[in-house]
Amino acid sequence: MHHLPFSLELRLRTQYLSLGEMTGPVSDEILRQEVHPGKWSALDNIAHLAVFQPIxxxxxxxxxxxxxxxxxxxxxxxxxxxxxxxxxxxxxxxAQYRHDREAFIRYVDGLKESDFKRKGRHAVYGSLNVHQLIEMFVLHESHHLFTIFKLLNFGK
Structure with a gap:
């Protein structure tokens, strides 16, 4: 992963670990509580993170x-x-999240320098190269981690 900036590489390799640290000791009953009616529970946010990574x-x-x-x-x-x-x-x-993150890291580790110059287009955010897409992924994950943190600690 030598083609990513240090902070992005570190976040990609370690940020996801905070999910288990935050939620591992919490019961599924609490994680499933809908703190705000009609909004995702902490477990819904966890499910979203687990689903979105392979996507x-x-x-x-x-x-x-x-x-x-x-x-x-x-x-x-x-x-x-x-x-x-x-x-x-x-x-x-x-368990699924960890497994898929390991696969994701292996995939990114296998990218060549030229791969990082390729681009995709997001319907909302426009044209992004691979580096920017990975940054977007990590920031998206961070947003949901913070949401889970708030739901579990402040009910917000």
Missing amino acids: FQRRLQRVADEETPLFEPYAWQEDETFAAYRNLTNRELL
Whole structure:
């Protein structure tokens, strides 16, 4: 992963570990509580992170395989995997999340310098190179980690 800035590489390799540290000791019952009616619970956010990681890896693969592919925004309402993951336990989600992150890191580790210059287009955010896409992924993950932290500690 020598083609990424140090901070991005470090966050990609370690940030996800905070999910287990934050939620591992918390019961599924608490994680499933809908703190704000109609909004995602902490477990819903965990399920989303677990579902989105392989989706994002497939997006990077499309950038490698296609000339500037277009990515539509993720629509959780239409995602059958997300619906299924919402019924899993936190332990199951964390195991899947760790497994998929290891695969994601291996994928990024295998990218060549020229791969980082390739681009994809996001329907909302526009044209992004692979480096920017990975940064976007890590920041997206961070947003959900912070949301989970708030739900568990402040009920917000």
